[in-house]
Amino acid sequence: MNAFLHPSDNRGHVKMGWLESKHSFSFGSWYNPKLMGVSALRVINDDIIAAHNGFGTHPHDNMEILTCVLDxxxxxxxxxxxxxxxxxxxxxxxxxxxxxxHSEINNGDIPVHMLQIWIIPNERNAEPRYQQILRDPREQPNQWHLIAGPNTDAPMHIRQNTEVKTAVIEQGQHLPLEATQHINYVHVISGAVQIAEHKVEAGGAIAFLEASQIEALEDAQVIWFDLPEVQN
Known part of the structure; x- marks a missing residue:
């Protein structure tokens, strides 16, 4: 299997008071010219935000920003x-x-653990919009749950030829990875999985082209990005 492995310990680690963040790709003060994203996927930040703190009001444009709250x-x-x-x-x-x-603030008494994911859109200068859904894969494990896609019937519509799916996979269970675009990128949130001959642990990821399957070596949660071959 022709694949690119991205181990967890290759990520950037930034800690500044109220925020601890691990960057899969170059972001902010952490820069690695070899890790600038995959296809249209530009950012995966694994953030822990302290109680009563957060990101104050700041601007963005021409980016699809997906947030997954874990705790x-x-x-x-x-x-x-x-x-x-x-x-x-x-x-x-x-x-x-x-x-x-926008601003994203933890007003609670416990830390927030979340992923921030940026995907470059294929439509520039469109009207801004906001979408939000409840889709907790822990309630229905061992199956893929579509989060966002390019079609209007997807739970959330993303401005890119990309599908984002998630799953909780129990130890010993398998799920198919049937490519519908060209580049697949699987990020492991927790646990450990096997894809072909490759073991991928929490915080790590793998990019590959061929259809395959994923097996949970221990209880795991993953995100699967089905990405266009060329950013458009």
Missing amino acids: GTISHRDSMGNERHISAGEWQLMSAGTGVQ
Whole structure:
């Protein structure tokens, strides 16, 4: 199997007071020219935000920003007029388009653990929009759950020829990885999995082209990105 392995210990590690973050790809002050993203996937930040802290109001444009909350609750506010709370098991997709200002604050008494994922859109300067769903794979393990896709019937519509799926896979169970685009990228949130001859542990990832299957070596949660061959 022709694959690119991205071990967890290759990630950047940034700790600054209220925020501890591990960067799969170059981000902010952490830069690795060999890790600039895969296809349209530009950022996977694994963030732990201390209680009563967070990201103050700041701008974005022309980026699809997907947030997956794993523990705790984050409070979102933006210039589109949205004021929402995203709790564990919920997903947020903010399409920044022509530009949006937003904040993400942990108003609770416990840390928030979440993933921030950026995907470069294939449509620039579109109208900003906000989407949010509850899709907790722990409630229905051993199956893929579609989070976002390019078709309007996807749970959340993303402006890119990309599908984002997640699953909780119990130890010893298998799921297929049937490519519908060209590049597959599987990020392991927790646990450990086997894909072909490759073992991938928590925080690590693997990019590959061929259809395959994934086996949980221990209880695991993963995200599968089905990406276009060429960023468009």
